[in-house]
Amino acid sequence: MASYVIGDIQGCYDQLQHLLTAIDFNEKQDQLWLCGDLVARGPKSLETLRFIRALGSAAVTVLGNHDLNLIASAYGYGRIKVSDQLDNLQQAADFDELIHWLTQQPLIHSPDEQHLLVHAGIPPGWDRTLALAQAQRVSEALQQDAKSLTATMYGNEPSSWSASDNQDDQLRFTINALTRMRFCHPDGRLEFKEKGEPDSNSPLKPWFDFWPQQATTTILFGHWAALNGTCLHPKAIALDTGCVWGNLLTAYCIQTKQRYSVNGYQKKTMLID
Numbered sequence: 001m002a003s004y005v006i007g008d009i010q011g012c013y014d015q016l017q018h019l020l021t022a023i024d025f026n027e028k029q030d031q032l033w034l035c036g037d038l039v040a041r042g043p044k045s046l047e048t049l050r051f052i053r054a055l056g057s058a059a060v061t062v063l064g065n066h067d068l069n070l071i072a073s074a075y076g077y078g079r080i081k082v083s084d085q086l087d088n089l090q091q092a093a094d095f096d097e098l099i100h101w102l103t104q105q106p107l108i109h110s111p112d113e114q115h116l117l118v119h120a121g122i123p124p125g126w127d128r129t130l131a132l133a134q135a136q137r138v139s140e141a142l143q144q145d146a147k148s149l150t151a152t153m154y155g156n157e158p159s160s161w162s163a164s165d166n167q168d169d170q171l172r173f174t175i176n177a178l179t180r181m182r183f184c185h186p187d188g189r190l191e192f193k194e195k196g197e198p199d200s201n202s203p204l205k206p207w208f209d210f211w212p213q214q215a216t217t218t219i220l221f222g223h224w225a226a227l228n229g230t231c232l233h234p235k236a237i238a239l240d241t242g243c244v245w246g247n248l249l250t251a252y253c254i255q256t257k258q259r260y261s262v263n264g265y266q267k268k269t270m271l272i273d
Contacts, residue, residue, distance in 0.1 A: 003254040005033040005117065007229070007239030008222040010066065011042025011085060013051065015249040018262040023251055027058040033109060033254075035222030036064025036119035036179065039086065041244045046089040049098045060109050064119040064223065065179040067102055071142070072150035074099045079154075103142050107135040107178045113216050115254065120223040121236075123177035124188030124210035125161060128217045134174040141171055159189040181207050182224050197226045208236040220252070229259070 004023055009016050025032070038052060038061060039045035052059050070086065072078035074096070080086055089095065108131060109117040116122070122131050141149045152168045153175050161177075164170040176190060183191045183204040191204055198206045208231060211219060215235045225242035229250055241261060243249035248261040 002030045002256075003033060004030065004251040004260075005035065005220045005237070005239055005254065006251045007035050007241055007249065008037040008064065008225070008243065009034065009042070009048055009249065010037050010244040011039055011045035011048055012243045012249060013042070013044035013047040015243050015262055016048065016051075019249050019251055019260065022262050023253075023260050027055055030058070032059040033117050033220070034059060034061035035117065035220070035239050036062045037066045037222060037240075038064070039070050039089065040066035040084040043085055045084075045086055046092050046098075049089065049102075050094070053098065053101050060117070061105050062109050062117055062119055063102065063105050063107050063179065067105070068150070068153070068175065068179060071099055071102055071146060072153070075147040075150050077147075077150045077154070103146050106139050107174070108132055110217070114218060115220060116217050117220045119179045119221065120177070120181045121207040121221050122211060122219055123161060123173075123181060123190065123207065124184055126177075131178070134170070135178060138171055138174050138178075156190075156192050159191070160187075179223070183207065184210060195224075195226060206231075208233045211235060229261075 038048050052061060069078045073080050110128065110132060116128060149171065153172050155172060158164050158169050158173050161173055164173045180192060181190050183194050184207050185191055186203055186205060188210060194204055211233065213234055218235045218237060220237045220239060222240040224238060225240045225245060227238045229238050229241040231238040237252060239250055239252055241248040241250040248263050250259055250261040252259050
């Protein structure tokens with residue numbers, strides 16, 4: 001049995017199928033851990049959602065910002081763009097069922113103290129226990145009243161956990177941190193404008209610079225295509241290799257620590273960490 005962590009799929013269904021062939025995925029024995037952003041910008045978001053949902057317990061996914069935006073759109077609050085290529089999905093007969101299934105997915109998957117799967121990252125000052133607790137609060141709010149949650153989740157404030165002084169602020173900060181964050185200010189405040197590679201000359205720091213290098217938990221994350229799967233932090237593993245931008249879709253095997261990557265033309269590439 002093997003567990004494979006796969007980076008942002010974003011509707012790249014064909015590449016996902018190539019990758020599963022490359023790793024000889026067996027849904028009766030293996031399990032997929034998906035970094036979120038299953039949908040948007042790629043051409044086959046509908047096929048992707050249907051396929052992953054049909055895998056049942058053989059696939060675990062956390063929610064990404066695009067997944068949450070799709071959920072919000074079902075309640076009149078999403079900001080769907082033409083470039084998201086979501087028309088077929090939104091017009092599908094099973095759209096409501098797929099949205100309901102998405103609302104049941106967590107923001108964090110952490111089956112043990114050694115591994116934590118999240119779309120974007122863990123904000124400065126948080127540990128695994130606090131992250132799990134706050135992610136659970138968002139999940140409960142999403143499942144109990146998705147319309148109310150998505151109506152209040154947009155916005156960049158508060159930018160720090162200490163400034164979250166009411167429930168809406170705390171839920172919004174948690175969603176932003178776990179699904180949108182890349183850089184932070186030196187004092188730990190979240191910053192959302194910069195999306196490029198880390199720059200040693202910039203005062204902004206990658207969120208993982210705030211995660212203890214001696215931490216017990218290794219964070220597996222997607223979201224940050226500009227990293228191209230490269231993160232030198234010993235306890236953070238980047239999996240978004242920009243498939244939707246014409247690059248690779250990558251899987252990381254928990255047991256062997258090997259990476260497998262495919263694109264639309266190349267069936268199999270193995271990279272060993």
